[in-house]
Amino acid sequence: MYLTSCRGYVEVDQPGVRTLKYTSDFQYILNNINTFEYAYTLPLLSSDDIDINSTAILNNLTDDNKQVYTWADYFYTSSQTDVNWTNLYNQIYDCNTITDKVLSSQGGTDAEKKGIYAEALMQRAYAYHTLMNMYSPIYQESTADVSLGVPLLLTPDLYASLKRPTARTVYNQIISDIREALPNLPVTPTNVIHPGQTAAYALLARTYLYMQKYDSAGINAQKALDRQNTMLDLRTLTTGTLPKRLKDPEIILSKVASFYTTLPLSSNLINLFSTTDLRYSLYTKDGGSLYPKFTGRAYYRNKWIGEDINVGPSVPEMMLIKAESLVRKGQYNDGIQVLNDLRKMRFNTADYTDLSAQSASEALKIVIEERRRELMGRGIRWFDQRRLGTETGLVDIVQRVVSGVTYTLAPMSNRYTFPISAKVTDLNPEIEQNPR
Numbered sequence: 001m002y003l004t005s006c007r008g009y010v011e012v013d014q015p016g017v018r019t020l021k022y023t024s025d026f027q028y029i030l031n032n033i034n035t036f037e038y039a040y041t042l043p044l045l046s047s048d049d050i051d052i053n054s055t056a057i058l059n060n061l062t063d064d065n066k067q068v069y070t071w072a073d074y075f076y077t078s079s080q081t082d083v084n085w086t087n088l089y090n091q092i093y094d095c096n097t098i099t100d101k102v103l104s105s106q107g108g109t110d111a112e113k114k115g116i117y118a119e120a121l122m123q124r125a126y127a128y129h130t131l132m133n134m135y136s137p138i139y140q141e142s143t144a145d146v147s148l149g150v151p152l153l154l155t156p157d158l159y160a161s162l163k164r165p166t167a168r169t170v171y172n173q174i175i176s177d178i179r180e181a182l183p184n185l186p187v188t189p190t191n192v193i194h195p196g197q198t199a200a201y202a203l204l205a206r207t208y209l210y211m212q213k214y215d216s217a218g219i220n221a222q223k224a225l226d227r228q229n230t231m232l233d234l235r236t237l238t239t240g241t242l243p244k245r246l247k248d249p250e251i252i253l254s255k256v257a258s259f260y261t262t263l264p265l266s267s268n269l270i271n272l273f274s275t276t277d278l279r280y281s282l283y284t285k286d287g288g289s290l291y292p293k294f295t296g297r298a299y300y301r302n303k304w305i306g307e308d309i310n311v312g313p314s315v316p317e318m319m320l321i322k323a324e325s326l327v328r329k330g331q332y333n334d335g336i337q338v339l340n341d342l343r344k345m346r347f348n349t350a351d352y353t354d355l356s357a358q359s360a361s362e363a364l365k366i367v368i369e370e371r372r373r374e375l376m377g378r379g380i381r382w383f384d385q386r387r388l389g390t391e392t393g394l395v396d397i398v399q400r401v402v403s404g405v406t407y408t409l410a411p412m413s414n415r416y417t418f419p420i421s422a423k424v425t426d427l428n429p430e431i432e433q434n435p436r
Contacts, residue, residue, distance in 0.1 A: 023108025043379030056292035218325020255312035299377025332363035
């Protein structure tokens with residue numbers, strides 16, 4: 001699994017290295033934001049939020065990123081590391097080390113130990129949630145007992161079986177971890193880098209959304225909103241006053257994605273915006289003012305504040321999940337009202353008008369479009385493309401032209417599941433590759 005670099009530190013005393021023994025040692029592991037804040041990079045390139053129309057930007061992409069962008073059979077050679085897979089399993093290894101030992105550690109109260117244990121469960125659940133929506137086929141209830149999940153490791157045993165269990169098995173573990181963690185998570189965490197109870201409900205909402213269990217998604221989104229519901233009022237902000245993540249009241253749990261160059265947003269996304277939408281002016285920037293220059297606009301909110309892109313659950317996302325759940329239950333006017341409550345913070349008063357729908361099917365398309373506007377540029381759209389592809393007419397065929405070659409991605413294609421890198425499968429032949 002490419003995790004052996006951790007072994008010496010956690011198993012034996014070494015000169016100058018202290019064996020994990022005290023409760024505070026395990027908290028220090030969780031405080032490592034370089035490990036636990038990382039989410040992914042691949043969905044930033046693969047989603048239809050992005051359409052690179054600049055030869056200069058294409059030439060700046062590494063070979064593996066070009067493979068991601070064109071939904072290739074394989075992204076990496078046998079000598080390359082998929083940092084998405086490796087970083088997420090490193091998080092899981094650290095979490096397993098904590099859950100294995102913290103309750104018997106020295107120097108902490110029972111409450112402190114249980115709190116650290118609960119946070120490790122949450123971080124492990126988040127990592128598996130991300131892995132499943134990248135490397136496991138699109139979840140469908142009818143195939144969940146045969147569809148492959150990802151290797152499920154629950155102890156810090158580097159020699160445990162890596163045979164892939166079913167998708168249902170992994171999702172059951174994610175939900176179990178979150179529910180077990182909930183009672184011992186803080187109501188108000190020290191900051192948004194550490195999960196509290198609101199984050200647990202938000203992750204449940206996301207998990208059920210991607211499982212297409214929309215009623216449960218809405219219930220948990222509401223529980224998250226009952227605890228945190230402050231929205232940014234974009235009418236009062238400028239590009240210079242957008243808050244950083246530690247002071248952003250919308251962020252429920254901070255998880256970040258990063259990419260080394262600014263990517264052009266697709267025209268079909270930009271065409272969903274009116275120029276009076278404050279997200280258009282505050283969250284995007286004209287490509288002609290960037291380097292390399294390109295025609296169109298780029299997602300730029302993270303650049304304005306000088307941080308990586310935040311992709312963790314947020315108040316607006318919970319509102320969107322609630323709205324979609326209501327619409328899918330037939331309460332489409334109530335769902336549209338939730339969208340309007342969100343949008344009032346995204347337009348100057350003179351430019352704002354309420355949305356309305358005449359049917360549940362029309363309302364669902366409005367919700368999906370609003371998700372694209374509010375959550376753009378964060379890779380979240382890739383996960384939506386996956387789940388929505390199971391329903392007719394909600395996801396279009398996507399095409400990209402690179403060096404005169406046209407690449408096509410159809411709904412429900414195997415290319416919606418990322419390949420497991422050759423380096424991983426060569427070292428661990430029991431890990432079955434995804435169909436290509």
